[in-house]
Amino acid sequence: MKPDGPTTLHAPPTAGAPGVAAAGAPTPAFSPLYQQIKALILQSLQAGEWKPGDPIPSEVELAARYRVSQGTVRKAIDELAAENLLVRRQGKGTFVATHAEQHIQYRFLRLHPDSGTLDDIGPATREVLACRRVRANAEVAAALQLQPGETVVQVSRVLSFQGIPTIYEELWLPGTAFRGLTLEALSAYAGPMYALFETQFGVRMVRAEERIKAVAATGAAAQRLQVPAGTPLLSVERLAYTYNGVPMELRRGLYRTDRHHYRNELS
């Protein structure tokens, strides 16, 4: 194939590919080929064509499938790897990222012990307190882009480190996607909760936003965390998204920070 500066993708011959917007659009919305390839790979991920932990086809195979050069596929995969959706392993292949078998557990948890060099000083103890199906109030519905009153699954739990209850959190999940989630299943599962979501419900959390405030412990939470009422706690509100920016979880956590801290990197 000669370099000819293609503007649309080959597989769908002319139209149908991104870059061809509605008629009369002010900007033609030019989209680079590798972005179109990226979108196609994303579709395959979203459709479950390749499961978390599985290898995706090799770069050469994908190049042949999409009728582009390997370099173009490479750039698409590079971006997906940079977004932590794929993981490259030289000599082995490219794999769908997963919350299970992550090199270290809890990819999204930013709480670190103050002194201990590693979190391996004791794996977290988890106690699921409740798992109920309830109707979404206005706030939860808005966050999850549901109608108020729709069914959501509400979970509450406590995480302890070295026997000290450190995190109390409640979370809400769309009822339709998480039909059949029970307290028993949650309690029995050993790995990270997001790994269970992947295997049991096909929901992969890909990105999240957190809003952090300092609050005083109130009665219920204070009891769960075994601290006096009024103790300052970190309030961490998380909205987690699947592919394509669809919100799939609202989570409200209260963190004790007497022995731990929330760590963040700025650049």
Next chain:
Amino acid sequence: MKPDGPTTLHAPPTAGAPGVAAAGAPTPAFSPLYQQIKALILQSLQAGEWKPGDPIPSEVELAARYRVSQGTVRKAIDELAAENLLVRRQGKGTFVATHAEQHIQYRFLRLHPDSGTLDDIGPATREVLACRRVRANAEVAAALQLQPGETVVQVSRVLSFQGIPTIYEELWLPGTAFRGLTLEALSAYAGPMYALFETQFGVRMVRAEERIKAVAATGAAAQRLQVPAGTPLLSVERLAYTYNGVPMELRRGLYRTDRHHYRNELS
């Protein structure tokens, strides 16, 4: 130049380039060409060959200078741009990143208003309370990799949003690098503090780590922030680094979070 799979860089003919480690090293410590180019560009940045805001030479020029292909230079620049050390602008060139004239001020400040869609609802009011040269205690010295007792500059200030004092912070800087920093200079300067550090002291903050806890307001801080003692506040401890991971600032901030929150993105 033919593809010949070079292992070392051309400009320094054979040795001297990364990739040639101590004799008998178990692994030859192979380093890709573009990493070596990246290191060279980094050196030029560190040496001040190109100032913040200035354009660096074009890719073609750099390729000629280092005797490599444009694609290799491109990959080196790509990584530096991903680390926010350089900024690419199509049609114009590649520029050294700066804390001044950043598209939005305060690149490292993660505090956002709860409701206001944008921070443009009032630019922060800054009041510098003090700027003294003191001797580093053990903790400050350790963080800044100094000897205890060495001179550091200690600054304290309050940031207010819409007239409400919201951030009280103290910060420590190495005395040698910041010789001549005065309260007057700080108070008079209009832009972000890190922009002043760039222009006046040639120190460019490139990366930072923050540790966040929830604490209760004590007398002094409570007074500065006009809240009752015991009010929960966010404690944000920041260590900021220049090039090559050299720590140049320790900062301890207390944030009111009744109208604002600390925002973070996880992926």
Next chain:
DNA sequence: CAGTGGTCTAGACCACGAG
């Protein structure tokens, strides 16, 4: 050894910005 991702090159053309 074969297959995978990783590096490097050379050359073509495109989109953008400024004169």
Next chain:
DNA sequence: TCGTGGTCTAGACCACTGG
């Protein structure tokens, strides 16, 4: 119109992994 970065290709070779 020119120079900049941005995209795309084709082909070579290197490094790592596993059978």
